[in-house]
Amino acid sequence: MKWIVNNKKDVKAHTPLLSKKNLCEVKTFHESFEQYKKTPLVKLDGLANFLGLSNIFVKDESFRFGLNSFKVLGASYAIGKHLAQKLDKDISELPFSLLKSEKVKSDLGDLTFVATTDGNHGRGVAWMAKQLGYKCIVYMPKGSTQNRLNNIAEFGADVSITDWNYDDAVRFTAKQASKNGWEVIQDTAWEGYTEIPKWIMKGYSTLAQEAIEQLHGTVPTHVFLQAGVGAFASVIASVFVSTFEKNPPKIIIVEPEKADCFYRSCKAGKIEAVTGEMNTIMAGLACGEPNPMGWDILKYCADVFVSVPDWVTARGMRVLGNPLKGDNRIISGESGAVTAGLLSISSKDKYKDLRETLKLDKNSNVLLISTEGNTDPKVYRNITWDGDYQSLI
Template sequence: MQLISFAQDKKNINNIEFLNSEHAEKVLNFHKSFPMYEKTPLRELKNLASHLGVKNFFVKDESYRFALNAFKVLGGSFAIGSYIAKKLNMDISELPFEKMVSDEIKEKLGNITFVTATDGNHGRGVAWTAKQLGQKAIVYMPKGSSLERFNNIKAEGAEVTITDLNYDDAVRMASENAEKYGWVMVQDTSWEGYQDIPRWIIQGYGTMALEAYQQLSEQPTHIFIQAGVGALAGAVTGFFANAYKGEEKPKITIVEPNAADCIFRTAKAADGRLHFVGGEMNTMMAGLACGEPCDIGWRVLESYADYAISCDDNISAKGMRVLGAPIDSDERIISGESGAAPVGAAIEILANNKYKELRAKLGLDENSVVLCFSTEGATDIENYRAITWDGKECSCENA
């Protein structure tokens, strides 16, 4: 496990007003209009905190989100809602779920095909939203994608293909076909000329951050947040940097698999350029197996994140096992491979003396209040059991 600091020279601070509480409230109100909306739980793991020597340890459990077992639907649904609102010259506040899925709106819109690339959770959220609207979704998955995740997307009525490409090349395929056939691309990766939808997706994740903020019984001193392209990490970082100004801002640490650590590499280079990871990016953290940073998310991170961690898969496996086997009265959390990565990193730094220098650098001590986001449940049951039952990716290697 490696840790680096983001560049300390923050002269050119990027604007993060689009992730402030006012925008997050608008996003939350949109999601609250969904009849299946329920606030996901924030678990207070007091016994784990005591065991690790910190004041408290909170984990937001997104396995309950809209019965889809992951947070990703927040971004996809808000982006699609915002796209429709813009197309109809409306504000998103005028387009609650009931109206968005109405025959009136469908008649005005006509037939739309939404297309995306995904390892599973994002595509399922896009497919689910398209199904609610009576529209079509086409989903491309990277090579090696889980059959269970494939079937979950297909069950939402989408046309799904597991390609022989890595994630970033699958994104390019989706983009090329969107342009060729007039489809609407719904992706959290951004590039020149494609900014609105990824920006809306990032804002959509604000519901999760705002809920956590409202649920917290005390102010966090440290946030560990996972990154794929950096959209989620940017959303959480931007929200909490708006909520807690200056010295009050929690120390924010970005966690990635070392096979796909594009944020870590970009932060380490500190040369103003985005740095990519190519190839197959072999990691069990499928939701984080992204080699090309989202420039919108990166601009938030470079100004407001503090540290980046690149870690082995066994760090995530450790998080999955600890959350699944809680101490005493702590509540159990079923967390998937990508969801448990930040928890595993925080636990390993706190519990393993091999990382005492990292612990000191991060300022983790008996006064620390840690916040993590478990962004998915067991979305691949076979792999979840292989890790938690059979000891796959044994973290004893770190002892």
């Protein structure tokens, strides 16, 4: 395990991704869905006491829209914004009921959405396409599991597993889309493609807004965020740093060591990619190229970048799934539990340096986000029952 303190941190240099009006617009859009319900913010007092911390809160995104992960927040808002733009309307005029109406459909004609995914983002795009009655094509990177493919196919999308890693599959998707006139709904940005990824990032802000309300005035001192391309971590960091601007929480970014592009970028002082196969059980975090908009935020807002081996998230899944007396159980998947795994070892003598670097102590109010539930039951069982995570990659 490795970590690096971000010497370039400068929250004043950071421009918040969303204004107060923007935040409100995103949340109002999500609230217009009949499936909308705040996901639980679970307080783990037993674990906080065990680790010598004041409070631990875990936002449990396995309950999001019945889809087992937060990702649909981004896909739905970006598709909503995209369609609003096509109709020359403001998204505030297009609540979900209207967006899925026959009138909107006949105004827009046939559309096909396309995305690359390791599972959760594509599921969100496929779900939204089905709700609105459009076609959806999804490409998955090499090594994606059949269960994750099935989770997407369930919503009528045409899904296939490619021979490439995530970043190359994204490039393939963009090429196919331009050849066939499809709408790319991708959660990472590249030169000339920034609008939709920015809307996806903004869409995730709903969960941060909910968490702040559910904290009922408790000010978080530490927010731990897992990163793949960093769209999720950066927008959540941006919302927390700008909401608590007088006393911003420490932002700790956690990545699999096989795909630790933010850790490397912090070290290099500029964007650094990881290439080739990224063999990690944290499928949602197996991305080698930082989203440039994400890097622009995290380079100013993050305190520490941590690069961890797979056993850390395997431990997190077991810790959350087997709570201490009085704590609620949280079902968290491989990409959801890594921050809990890291926190859970921080009281061990062996990780004293890490605890000191993160400044974790009896006054710490820690927020974690379990970004997915049990998204692949076979993998979840292998890890939590058999302690087997090596054979999965």
